[in-house]
Amino acid sequence: MVGKDDIAGDSRPVGGGSIPGSGGAPAFSLTLPQPSALPVLIAVPHAGRHYPGSLLERMRNPGFAALKLEDRYADLLGEAVARATGAALLVAHAPRAMIDLNRGTDDVDWDMFLRARSARIGSYTPGLRARAGLGLIPRRLPGMGELWKQRHREDELDARIAAIHDPYHQALGEALLTLRERWGAALLIDLHSMPPLTARGAVRGAEFVLGDRFGASCHGALVASCFGYFAQSRSTAAHNRPYAGGYVLERHAAPDAGIHALQLEIDRSCYLDSQLAEPGPGIGPMIELLSGLVRRLAGEVAELGQTASGPGWAAAAE
Numbered sequence: 001m002v003g004k005d006d007i008a009g010d011s012r013p014v015g016g017g018s019i020p021g022s023g024g025a026p027a028f029s030l031t032l033p034q035p036s037a038l039p040v041l042i043a044v045p046h047a048g049r050h051y052p053g054s055l056l057e058r059m060r061n062p063g064f065a066a067l068k069l070e071d072r073y074a075d076l077l078g079e080a081v082a083r084a085t086g087a088a089l090l091v092a093h094a095p096r097a098m099i100d101l102n103r104g105t106d107d108v109d110w111d112m113f114l115r116a117r118s119a120r121i122g123s124y125t126p127g128l129r130a131r132a133g134l135g136l137i138p139r140r141l142p143g144m145g146e147l148w149k150q151r152h153r154e155d156e157l158d159a160r161i162a163a164i165h166d167p168y169h170q171a172l173g174e175a176l177l178t179l180r181e182r183w184g185a186a187l188l189i190d191l192h193s194m195p196p197l198t199a200r201g202a203v204r205g206a207e208f209v210l211g212d213r214f215g216a217s218c219h220g221a222l223v224a225s226c227f228g229y230f231a232q233s234r235s236t237a238a239h240n241r242p243y244a245g246g247y248v249l250e251r252h253a254a255p256d257a258g259i260h261a262l263q264l265e266i267d268r269s270c271y272l273d274s275q276l277a278e279p280g281p282g283i284g285p286m287i288e289l290l291s292g293l294v295r296r297l298a299g300e301v302a303e304l305g306q307t308a309s310g311p312g313w314a315a316a317a318e
Contacts, residue, residue: 017167020159021052026189027094027164030171032178037086037182037300039305041175044078044191045101045168045248046071048092055098058149060121063149069138070094071193072268073279075250077312078191084291085298090172092164092298096138098148099160101135101168102190102246103129112139114151129246136165173252180258184305187222187297188246188261193268197242206238207270211245211263217253218260219310226262229293260301 011033015026028048033042047070056062068235075091082089090102133140137157140146172188179186197205210226212218223239230237245263253261266286273280 002230004254008231016171017094018050018163019050019098020156020163021054022050025050025093028090028168028171030175030264031089032083032175033086033088036088036179036182037187038088039179039301040085040293040294040298041088041090041172041179042078042082042189042190042191042294043172043248044071044075044089045092046192047073047075047078048095048098050093051095051097055095056189059097059147060149061144061147065141065144066095066097067277068141071096072189072260072272072276073283074193074266076279076283077266077271077290080287081290081294085294087294087298088175090168090175092168095159099164099167100134100136100138101123101165101252102248103134103248103285104251105136105161105165107135107247108140108157109133112137112148113154113157117133125288142213155244169251172248175257176252180305183302184308185260185301186305187218187256187301188248188252189294189297190261190263191244192242192243192263192265193271194265196267196269197238204236206236207267208237209239209241209243209263209265210236210237211240211243211249211265213245213249213253214240217249217255218256219261219304221302221304222260222297223261225296226293229296233289233292235289259303260304261268291296 011031013029013031017027019025019027059065067156078089078091081087107130127137137152138147176186176188208230210223214221227237243263243265249261249263253259268276271280271283271286272278
């Protein structure tokens with residue numbers, strides 16, 4: 001877990017936020033070496049496994065639902081890569097079932113709540129993700145149906161936003177600014193995992209999906225470098241489909257200001273066991289592969305920062 005003494009860098013992990021109902025457990029941990037060794041921050045928003053008992057009691061099938069909702073053990077990948085490279089690291093401990101850190105605070109299906117038609121929402125219509133069941137608080141999963149035995153209270157949502165969502169994104173934004181101040185540019189790698197993608201014919205689905213919000217969140221040279229690296233490693237990668245990046249990239253990416261962001265989805269079967277439940281034999285090679293990618297991108301981000309004519313970075317953006 002985050003918090004071990006052997007994480008690279010001169011700083012130790014710092015906990016932030018709190019998980020409601022957990023007795024004060026931190027919602028996330030940030031490791032930001034000072035001085036930073038690389039202009040890269042790895043963030044893992046969906047691998048949290050600290051489930052308060054009160055949350056589990058309200059879930060219909062807590063074991064199965066948690067396994068499907070989590071980016072299972074993506075935090076282990078992030079921690080190992082950060083140790084190997086010296087990259088900064090932000091890991092959420094609060095589970096996605098409690099609140100999804102890759103959703104905006106307005107991406108809510110209010111029909112999940114006791115006061116679904118309150119004056120607070122007026123004529124509100126849920127966003128696309130909330131309508132699909134995966135809004136700020138997930139409601140249902142394909143093949144499973146409803147996740148919860150009962151409706152939520154609005155004050156519970158407010159507490160989760162205040163204790164988890166707000167401090168997580170504040171820490172993320174401040175860490176990126178710190179890296180940019182030192183290097184002239186910074187890169188966020190928002191690390192996720194995905195179920196194996198459906199193969200077409202005899203061709204296996206992509207092992208990695210790179211999301212840059214269709215060019216809006218990251219300099220194209222960095223994306224091209226990623227695809228070059230995966231090709232050299234004989235790994236298959238897709239671009240923006242089916243995952244282009246979500247709220248994290250929308251909120252924090254500012255390539256014209258020297259802050260670049262990529263969402264990286266990894267096929268879980270590449271590093272988990274056959275049940276996609278526990279670390280498998282592929283986890284070591286995956287850590288090595290990702291570490292090489294981070295080192296490669298770090299050098300290129302540093303070069304971009306050196307070409308900057310000031311904190312705006314606009315001169316080098318195209």
